[in-house]
Amino acid sequence: MSLEIENIRVSYGATRALDGVSLKLEPGEMFFLLGPSGCGKSTLLRSVAGFIENFEGDIRIDGRSLKGVPPHKRDFGMVFQNYALFPHLSVHGNVAFGLEARNVPASECSTRVAEALHMVGLSGYGERRPGELSGGQQQRVALARALVIRPRVLLLDEPLSNLDAKLRWEMREEIRRIHRQTKITALYVTHDQKEALSLADRMAILKSGKVEALGQPRTLYHHPPTRFSADFLGDVNAVNGTVSADGSNVVTALGTFALHATSLPPGVERGREATLFCRPESVVVFDSETRPSDAGYVTLNADARICSAAFLGESTLYEMELPGGVKWRALRHERDGELLTEGSRVKVAVSPRAWAVVALS
């Protein structure tokens, strides 16, 4: 099913929560709404679900407007952050709830509940109560309950936020597998950029009720259209410079660096100032004895001083200061050499394809 959101505006009193959002989800797509707290993600999801009636614009499913269709008639599956299971019902009872409400015959109901529990890896848990399950298992029940009705669209609102890091990773993989299997059009809200980057077919970053950026995870991460979206998706090492007349490189105080994107983002013009940036994983730092072997890395024409080193397990994140007090970060894999000590002077090189440009902010 395709889901079209057309020019939606929602206000709570004087607060404008959504300010003209348009999006189109293709059938079977896993689409993410991403953005900081208060940007309007939940309001958009709740509008699609039918919980908010007072809005301008339209929401259509396969071309048909959902105006006036109450939430329970939309045939959407919903998964919330807090699971929202019925504590007095068994797992089976929770998953069967939507089917019973739709008067599905008991025998078919049992088969479908068993299938849904199997899909989320909870076969054999039907008689337990939610209180006897871990957080991850409860969220699996919530997922089974949403899927069992064979929804036209699956809506997920921060479904992994209550889980610890390891479980979150497991459930992410689980959601990916189930989505591949069911091919349900899904709209997924999160503030966690890693969750979105790792699961999304496409995503929209919202800012103050508007779509700030829209695209596939890799493209947005490497070539975000704005500084806000660049910052939201990861760490940014920035330097201002002038875009060359042919738009192929940027001249900065740290050197001249080639751009590889096919087009310049909004607000960036040839011959004008712009912000050039790269991500910490594209930066190598080295002392004079251990030059990086990475072919083609371009060394900055300024040294840096290591300010701090944060050991992250598989890598170390270095923060360093460049001339003029500019702070940059470099992520160095543990296998790539000895620890660089705080205060030491280092050279800095950047992968040649790592640069992207955004308008000055």
Ligand code: ADP
């Ligand atoms: P997000 O899900 O991205 O955190 P929300 O959609 O919850 O954002 O909120 C968007 C804006 O609308 C925020 O400024 C928030 O304070 C406001 N808002 C959300 N719900 C209500 C409400 N029920 N009443 C008044 N203001 C609200």
